[in-house]
Amino acid sequence: MTTKNLLIAVLLLGCFLLYGGDTQRPGLERLSWEYGISDSVEQALVMALKDPLLQELNVEAALQQWFDGRLLHSQNKQEAAREKWHQGMTLLDNLQPLPPLSYGAAPKAEFSFLSELKLPNFDDVQMQVVSWQVNNLRQYGLLLAPRKKTPGQKYPLILYGHGAAFGLPNSFCAWLAQHLVRKGYIVAAPALRGEPLFQMQIPINGKELVCDGEIENLDGEVDDCLAMLDAAWKLPYVRKDEFAMLGHSFGAGVSLLAVARMGEAAKAAVSYDAWLVNPQRYYWDRMRRGANNWLSWEDYCNQPVKKQLRGLQKRSLLHHVEGIQAPLLLFMGGGYEGSVFHLSHEDLCKKLKAHNKKYRYVLVPNGDHNFVLRDGAPARFALPIQQKFLQEHYPAN
Numbered sequence: 413m414t415t416k417n418l419l420i421a422v423l424l425l426g427c428f429l430l431y432g433g434d435t436q437r438p439g440l441e442r443l444s445w446e447y448g449i450s451d452s453v454e455q456a457l458v459m460a461l462k463d464p465l466l467q468e469l470n471v472e473a474a475l476q477q478w479f480d481g482r483l484l485h486s487q488n489k490q491e492a493a494r495e496k497w498h499q500g501m502t503l504l505d506n507l508q509p510l511p512p513l514s515y516g517a518a519p520k521a522e523f524s525f526l527s528e529l530k531l532p533n534f535d536d537v538q539m540q541v542v543s544w545q546v547n548n549l550r551q552y553g554l555l556l557a558p559r560k561k562t563p564g565q566k567y568p569l570i571l572y573g574h575g576a577a578f579g580l581p582n583s584f585c586a587w588l589a590q591h592l593v594r595k596g597y598i599v600a601a602p603a604l605r606g607e608p609l610f611q612m613q614i615p616i617n618g619k620e621l622v623c624d625g626e627i628e629n630l631d632g633e634v635d636d637c638l639a640m641l642d643a644a645w646k647l648p649y650v651r652k653d654e655f656a657m658l659g660h661s662f663g664a665g666v667s668l669l670a671v672a673r674m675g676e677a678a679k680a681a682v683s684y685d686a687w688l689v690n691p692q693r694y695y696w697d698r699m700r701r702g703a704n705n706w707l708s709w710e711d712y713c714n715q716p717v718k719k720q721l722r723g724l725q726k727r728s729l730l731h732h733v734e735g736i737q738a739p740l741l742l743f744m745g746g747g748y749e750g751s752v753f754h755l756s757h758e759d760l761c762k763k764l765k766a767h768n769k770k771y772r773y774v775l776v777p778n779g780d781h782n783f784v785l786r787d788g789a790p791a792r793f794a795l796p797i798q799q800k801f802l803q804e805h806y807p808a809n
Contacts, residue, residue, distance in 0.1 A: 478497065571637055573657065658683075685781050
């Protein structure tokens, strides 16, 4: 798949994502329309920043020079811009690692049950709309469960992270019902902060539901998932303090971070084309004017450089690899080899291997970014691998 077609595939599911508004840092206005760097001095600095940025070294001073040079360039002060970029090259020696991040306890929550929705052709599956509070925000999601539950039985829980940032995909609810609930799982499917409940909204009790807050690109959304897990564990028919995860794209990125945060409580994780597992690579890819796979990158950059670097760490699954205890099944569409999606997963696999984590990386023949959402050959290829993996690591019975 060409770079253009990859971008189209990503856009079809989700124009990822606003972050705190729609502003651009001065000097970055035209970058989303450029491919390749025309100035040799800027190119030298960008290329020199790659490895230390991906290694989570403190490149704040050099990166600030790049931004300063971009601003001067936008003001037609080319020589002054090149001087800034030259200065940046001198600030890349003896770099120190950024300090690691740490987290407090996972948030707690309880469900309010708002409504039950009928799922056509699945009378044996109960689908309920639930809400809960996290970080003083009201969030919404779905809980799917067998309608007839064996008295006293505790069912295993799967956290489903949906793709894009437009709410839960309506058509995928049947997939969850058929391949997970009918196998004996409970599915907790959160919409995430700033999103509507559904991609194609359905009024619930006369009102279209939208989660509080704003889209944060794999930051606060992790707390949304952790709080939903806590609320689900309080239900009498759900196994306590354990779960598996299944996610796609944006939601896979969020849910994998939840897996890392929850340690031994996470028993298995299935990821389809996870987005932003190595945000430093996506960030650098935009600096070099690669494919535009982080559509709100210019907006993200509209904050101090120090905060940018810490935010990348917080969103990076690579940064949190040591916390992962669950075996991982990582699917990737094979139809766009060489993309930042592939390269980021290669980075992840190297680090998982270095830390002796259990994982399997599967390139799906001819799969595009959204293959799991359609009943085509790539989805049929992946499904039995997924089901065997779950049966091995987190069986329903």
